[in-house]
Amino acid sequence: MEFRWEIKSKADPITVQSLSSEINVNPTLANLLVNRGVDDFQQAKEYFRPDLDKIHPPFLMKDMDIAVDRLVQAVNQNEKILIYGDYDVDGTTSVALFYGYLHEFYPHVDFYIPDRYQEGYGISEKGVRYAAENDFKLIVSLDCGIKALENVALAKSLGVDFIICDHHTPGEKLPDALAVLDPKRKDCNYPYKELSGCGVGFKLMQAFVEKTGKNASHLFGYLDLVAVSIAADIVPITGENRILAYYGLERLNNNPRPGLMALILAGKGTRSLDELLSNKHLLQREMLQLKTDKDINISDIVFRIGPRINASGRLEHAKASVELLISKDIQDALQRAELVEDVNSARKNFDENITKEAIQMIEDMEAIRPYKSTVLFKEDWHKGVIGIVASRCIEQFYRPTIILTESNNKATGSARSVFDFDIYSAISECSDLLEQFGGHKYAAGLTLAVDKVEAFQEKFEEVVSQRISDIHTKPVLEVDDELELDQINYKFYNILQQMTPFGPGNPEPVFCANQVYARNIRVLKDKHLKFEIVQDGQQTFPVCIAFGFATYYEMLNSKMRFNIAFEIRENTFRNTSTLQLYVKDIKFD
Structure with missing residues (x-):
């Protein structure tokens, strides 16, 4: 697919120079930061060193005081509480966090995930009646409910209170719930509007912890689930989300809960889950290797972890994903992950076959x-x-x-x-x-x-x-800046790595180098290219990896000059690490 390159404007040169001097980075990096809203030393410090103390007080959210008081009342009076969540990644991680934390000290809590096919999205009549018939006095909905006017009203008529935790855009009228927590409410002054559904649930738990005097650090141990929700729901990784994602990824790389560890091992694919279940020594070695590598990032969640969590809700019932995420034992988690893997394989087959049909239908439409x-x-x-x-x-x-x-x-x-x-x-x-x-x-x-x-x-x-x-009409490739090849070194790369986690709102920087030519070109697996690029006057000849660019072989081999857009990555092979350019696009003169 042909991209339209959109090269970002240079930031104000005075601000760039000032920041460059203040934090001792070169002007290219300073320009990158200023274009992301980092203008001075204090902002740079907060950007490079995310701090949990900087997340917003939860009681700034509209209705938070009402929601917490009702939750505390339910716990104090031993009322049954039903945690109701959507069936996607954001919904299931929300339920796993809220239920998992609350259930550690409060037994009268259960969770409910609607069936995608029988009940559809959001709060269902079946779910509300289930709560009433089983004597639940309080429903806390997560990642859904902001438009559920009729079924929230039904709950009220049946004597069931409702706390809604959502992050979707409200309609003209809000449901008649006891409390509606949604930073996108027009009358909500919460400073950050882009929380995930799991993020809103986390804020309610944070407020509950503050109200009851519990240890906040234990709740923060659930941030691996928040990070998964942020990545999979494609919300901006800016502001509060960036802090939550940063510490969630830290937990994910160092000490993930068993359910996420099982999914990471499944996504890695070096060993089958059957092998790991039958060989404890092999399992311990693989788990130790993951902790040593510490390379799980937002992209890994989006492409390896998220689809697996989603799979059960897409094809069967998302309850299986919640049970996996709240599992406390790695053996149990691996067994549950194995079932999820089977469903995910079936999901891939459906995906592939339906996509072929859909593309054929579009081509037939194009003919008309x-x-x-x-x-x-x-x-x-x-x-x-x-x-x-x-x-x-x-x-x-x-x-x-x-x-x-x-x-x-x-x-x-x-x-x-x-x-x-x-x-x-x-x-x-x-x-x-x-x-x-x-x-x-x-x-x-x-x-x-x-x-x-x-x-x-x-x-x-x-x-x-x-x-x-x-x-x-054309996909946009946003290019942060032009580089000369000699600028690409480990000092430059190491500062880029301090800008993580990357994702929407804080994308991985894309650079371009102009008027280069290729040498030492190799075709890999008939689809991809590996080559070095050369630029006049430069002494650095980076290796490029270009996935899906095999059709460019002849043009590159002709020594034609071209412009290249890329991300800078580190490649480790046989304990030796080198910088490589991950090619995003090539444009010939």
């Missing part, structure tokens, strides 16, 4: 006329993977995409968007055709009557056509 959007419907597609399929379609056709299937006699679907296009807002314009919808700028879910799918396709295409511009 060009579209600005994609809306596809097929009644037998698996509901659990349609969000993944939407993302796959964007990788190939790059336009706002909605994939729909039939569930409970309704058309239900997942939407994904392209860079800087607000798909939630576009869907909102079609609300007269919908029964339910919700989500974010880049991802949303929706439900409508099957007989309205065609009308929705037409209206959504009309809305997108009116709103979309040329800048949305």
Whole structure:
């Protein structure tokens, strides 16, 4: 896919020079920092050294005092509490954190995850009635509930109190819950608006700890789950999220809970889970190696851990993921992870087959006329993977995409968007055709009557056509700055590493080098390239790894000059570490 490079503007030179002198870094790094909102020594100190003491007081959140008082009352009066969570990664980690921490000292607590196929997203009538029939006096919902007006009202009529912890955009009216914790509420003055659902649940637990005088450090031991939610839900890694993610990753790399350790071992793939279960010495060695490597990052969560947690909720029931995450024993966790692995393998097969069908349908549509959007419907597609399929379609056709299937006699679907296009807002314009919808700028879910799918396709295409511009038609590669090759060294790289964790809002820096040529080119596995680049006047010849660029071999071998965009990575082979350039794109003159 062809990228449109967007090279960031140079920051104010006076500010850059001042910061460069204050913290003793070169102007390129200072410019990088200023473009990320780091302007002076104090901000740089907070950026490079995240501090848990800097997270916001939880009682700044609207309704937090009400929520904590009710939770304390429930504990003091031995009331039954039901923790209700969504079935995705954010929801299941939320439940694992809240239930796991509370259950350590309070026995009258249980959790509930709705069935994706029988109940659908959010607070279900079945879930509310389950709570009432089993004498639960309080429901705490996590990562859902902000639009559940009818079922929260039902709970109230049945004598069940509701505390909502959500991070999705509220509707015009809030549910009539006892407390609604959502930093995106218009009347909420909480300083940071981009918490994950698990992050909001963590803030309620933090407030509970402060109110009851419990040891906060024990609660902070659950930050590995918060980090997983932040990464998997693709919320910005800025401000408070960055602090929580930083310490969560530290826990994940040093002493993850057994369920996450099992998922990390599964994702590593060097040993089967069967082998690890049957050989304790091998298991201990693998676990020790992970702690020695300490290389789990946000990307690993997104591509290796998150999909495995999601798998059970996509194909079967997400309760299995929660049970894995709250497991206290590595042997038990490995057994549960093995079941999740089986489901994840099945998920991959569904994903691959449905993606092929969807791409063929888009190509057939293209033969009729060009579209600005994609809306596809097929009644037998698996509901659990349609969000993944939407993302796959964007990788190939790059336009706002909605994939729909039939569930409970309704058309239900997942939407994904392209860079800087607000798909939630576009869907909102079609609300007269919908029964339910919700989500974010880049991802949303929706439900409508099957007989309205065609009308929705037409209206959504009309809305997108009116709103979309040329800048949305090609994927954007944001380039932070141009480098000369001699600037690439370990001193430079080590400072870049102090800017982690990288992710949305704090992306891994991408640089470009101009007018270079390649030498010592090798093709790897018929798909990838490995080569050195040379730049006139420079004495450094970095090795580049270019995944999926094998078709560029002849042009590179011709010694043609090109511009190259890349990230700087460290490669370790046989105990020897070197810097390599991870190629993002190549543009020939």
